[in-house]
Every structure is written in C-alpha cells, then in structure tokens.
Amino acid sequence: MSTPLAVQLYSARDRLADDRAGVLRRLAEIGYAAVEPFAPTDDPAGFRRIADDLGLAVCATHATGLMRGEDAAEIFDAVHTLGTELVIVPGGIPREEFATADGLARIADRLNGIADQARARGLRFGYHNHDHELEYIVDGRHALDVLADLLAPEIFLEIDTYWAAVGGADVPDLLRRHGDRVRLLHVKDGPVVRGEPNVAVGEGEIPVEDYLAAAPDAWRVVEFDTCATDVLDALEASYRYLATLDRSGEGA
Template identity: 75%
Template sequence: MSKPLAVQLYSARDQIAEDRDAVLRRLAGIGFGAVEPFQPLNDPAGFRKVADDLGLTVCAAHAADLVQGVEPAKVFDALGTLGTDQAIVPGGIPRAEFATADGVKRVADRLNGLAEQARARGISLGYHNHEHELEYLIDGRHALDVLADALAPEVFLEVDTYWAAVGGADVPALLRRHADRVRLLHVKDGPAVVGEHNVVVGSGSVPVPEYLAAAPDAWRVIEFDRCATDVLDALEASYRYVASLPR
C-alpha cells in the first residue's frame, strides 16, 4: 500500500491556533491522508481523536522539545498518544555546531543518545535539515553528509528538499547518497531564496518531480514555511499537483 500524501501542520499554524479541528477537517476534505504535527505536547489525546475520526494517519511528529530541555519521556509519551513511532528533531540545535567537525560530532552524539532513549520506547528518531547543514562544508563535504556518517544506523533523515536546494546541495544526489536513511521528504516550492515566500508546489523554480524520483519510497510531506496567499488554498493546489505525479 502506498503512503498517503501528508502535510506538515506548521504550514497552517496560524489557522490551527484559531480552530485546529476545522483545519484538520479541511485538510482531510482536500484528500490528505496523513499529517505531521509540530506541537506533540499540545493536547495529543484530543488531536488523536479528531485525526482518527477523519481517517488521518500521523506519519511522524516534529519534536523540537527533545532538544529544548523537555524531559524526553514526556515527548515520547505524547507521540505514543498521537499514534506515531517517528520523532523528528526539526531544529533547536545551534547553527554554528554544523560549521566544524567537532560541532557535528557533538550533534551526532546528542542525536544518538536521544535515539537510544527513543528506541527503548519503540520510537525511531529522525533529523530534519534546513539550509545551513548544506551550506557549511567540512573538508569539502556538506555538514549533513558528515553528520549522517556519524549517526547510529537507526537514526533516519527527513530531507527538506527545498532547504537542501537553498543550501547549495545537488538534491537528487543527496537523496541517493542517503537512500538507506531517508524516510520522509518535505516537498515545497518557491524561488529557493532565504526569506521569500513559498508558492504552490509545481509553480516555482524547484524541479519537484526530479527530487521525488530520487527517493521514491520516502513519505511525501507537503509544507509551506511562508505563504503570501491563503495557505489552505495553496495546500489544496499543491496536493493536486503532487498527487498527479508518478510514484
């Protein structure tokens, strides 16, 4: 069975703050079959009930709390309530750590330690990139490549294809290099310039089909960091485009 298209709920964070359940209903009505929450500690039981009622799978959850001082067990409990066994660290680690080999080793040690705690709870840990992990080069290699070499085998990657492109990576080559680690892709479009708004997937400068073809088995998660138009309408148009592409 193919994985249903997912949406990172951070895309509609302002709308969710006003009426979470209405947003989830809209997303399910668009056709999304999976969601990726970004605040797992925020009413996980209530979220799970609404998601279940709408037939939405929680494919994974962003869990920045894991590196922001929250007791990991509390986060893992919330993930269990949400019904996912995939926790993703999406940020919260100082950018400067990726500028040196020693810094990357510290990041890897931290993630590996969290992965060990997660594994004891039946949860897998992943890491989500932004642009800086690709911009920083260590002995001519992207810091993300150096990090991947230092991660325990069970730590997976959620590659944000847009930010990887902004950081200067050859995204298809990056995905193929780490095919054994890449479980999820963030799919977005735009001018690939820091600070600019994202646009409907398929209408910007990003070669989305090429990126998706390089990681055909990864879960496709549509996301907007910033949107100059109605984000729910933009998500609907993005869904239609990505759904039309071959698996």
C-alpha cells in the same frame, strides 16, 4: 507511491491555533490522508480523536523540545498517543555547530543519546535538515553528509528538499546518496531564495519530479514555512499537482 500525501501542520500553525478541528477537516476534504504535527505535547489525545474521526494518519511528529531540555518522557508518551513511531528533531541546534568537525561530533553525540532514549520507548528517531547543514562544508563535504556518518545507523533522515536546495545541494544526488535512510521528504516550492515565501508545489523553481524520483519510497510531506497567499488554498493546489504526478506515473 504507497503512502498517502501528508501535510506538516506547521504550514497552517496560525489557523490551527484558532480552529484545529476546522483546519484538519479541510485537509481531509482536500484529500490529504496523513499529517505531521509539530507540537506533540499539545493535547495529543484530543488531536488523535479528531484525526481518527477524519481518517487522518499521523506519519511522524516533530519534537524540537527534545533539543531544548523539555521532558523527554512526556514527549515520548505524546508520540505514542498520536499513533506514530517516528519522532524527529527539526531544530534547536545552534547553526555554528555545523561549521566544524568538532561541532558535528557534539551534535552527533546529542542525537545518538536521544535515539537511545527513543529506542528504549519503542520509537524511531530522525533528523530534519534546513539550509545550513548543506551550506557549511566540512572536510570537503556538506555538513549533513558528515553528520550522517556520525549518527547511529538507525537514525533516519527527513530531507527538506527546499532547504537543501537553498543550501546549495544537488538535491537528487543528496537523496540518492542517503538512499533508504531517507524515510520522509518535505516537499515544498518557491523561488529558492532564503526569506522569500513558498508557493504551491509545482508553481515555483523546484524541479519537483526530479526530487521525488530520487527518493521514490520516502513519505511525501507538503510544507510551507511561509505563504504569501491563503495557505489552505496553496495546500489544496499542492495536493492536486502531486496527485496528478502520481496518476501519470511521474515522480514515482
């Protein structure tokens, strides 16, 4: 694995609101060397100063605001300030739009338009799934597969492996199908039940090694949607587990 392990900062969103510098320092002390913000316009210059001081790279950033009518130019400026070229939409689309071919065509039109705007600003644009893109079947295929065919080829995918499993996908097969288009993986673990909290990676029902082996070149980003224990402790346990896999050559 050539890229360092990263954390989607949404995992620690409540702690970040109280002590951003302290949370980032703890992640760096654990051993993480990259982070993925979720609110790029929230003081990007200040965030970048702290991250640089701690040696934390920004692997990508989520930007739901691109689907919610927020100022795209402001978002793209913030992405540049954060020091990444990868901007990702992780939501903001009504679930029911994924249920039909017409809905998927409308989604693709919107995403392709945003990709054009991002490209004009020197950025690369990606899409992040949840469970419904795999749960809905359109013309005999997962909605995510149909959508991917409608997206401009330069739009990359960030596959949330846990949500894909919750949605009913054969996750290794999904990852192999999309190959190099999968630039990043959200790595998480748990009981594979919607609404139940995540657990530290390696402590749940997810066959983590199989998922990583199916997308060996994708950037690994640990995330917790919810966590029943202290999330920073769980992120530390996740790091130790994934670092052990890398040292042993598994999942690589």
